[in-house]
Every structure is written in structure tokens, then in C-alpha cells.
Amino acid sequence: MTASRLTPSEASTLLDHLIDDAAFRTSFTTDPAAALASLGMDVDHHECLKVDMLASPEELQQVRAELEAYLTASTMPMTVVFCFEAGKVGDAIG
Numbered sequence: 001m002t003a004s005r006l007t008p009s010e011a012s013t014l015l016d017h018l019i020d021d022a023a024f025r026t027s028f029t030t031d032p033a034a035a036l037a038s039l040g041m042d043v044d045h046h047e048c049l050k051v052d053m054l055a056s057p058e059e060l061q062q063v064r065a066e067l068e069a070y071l072t073a074s075t076m077p078m079t080v081v082f083c084f085e086a087g088k089v090g091d092a093i094g
Contacts, residue, residue, distance in 0.1 A: 006041075011071040013039055015064055018084065019057045028084075029054050053086040063089050 006014065017024040017039065028035040032049035036042065060067065067089065 006071045008068070008072050010039075010041055011068045014041070014071070015060060015068060018054070019060050019064070025054055025057075049084070051085045055084055055086045055089045059086065059089055060084070 014036070017035075018028065024035055024038070027038065028049075029051065033042075036049075
């Protein structure tokens with residue numbers, strides 16, 4: 001994966017883990033680059049993934065289809081911090 005966009009498979013895998021895997025969520029919150037590496041992904045701008053509070057699995061699930069579309073179509077999807085910030089996911093993709 002590059003910083004330019006995620007493949008549909010990568011976006012789906014990332015969201016699967018952010019929604020269903022508590023250990024991955026913890027890892028993503030503390031060290032996003034390592035969490036992504038554990039999925040075989042590499043992000044050039046991993047510092048932009050840091051969030052104060054990760055969106056809940058329920059919040060991510062509610063906008064999953066829109067978020068997948070955004071992550072696969074955006075030219076810089078992983079540089080928008082609010083993609084995964086609690087209460088701000090919709091703002092980033094809206």
C-alpha cells in the first residue's frame with residue numbers, strides 16, 4: 001500500500017480489524033504504522049494516522065461503505081486524521 005490510496009481489499013481488511021479486533025484497535029491507537037505493518041500495509045505518512053480517540057466499532061460500522069469508498073478513491077486517504085477520530089468520521093468523508 002502506498003500513501004496515495006488503499007486498494008479495495010486493503011480498505012476492507014483495515015476496517016474489518018478496526019471494527020472487530022480489539023487488540024488491533026489498541027495497536028492502531030498507540031502505533032498506527034506498526035498496526036498497519038501487521039496487516040502487510042505501509043503508509044508513508046503514518047504520523048497523520050494518530051487520533052486522540054479512535055471511533056467506536058459502531059461508529060465505523062455505520063459509515064463503513066462510505067469510508068471504504070473514500071479510502072479507495074481519495075488521493076491521500078491516510079493523511080486525514082479525522083478518518084478514524086471518534087465523532088469525526090463523517091466529517092472526513094462527507
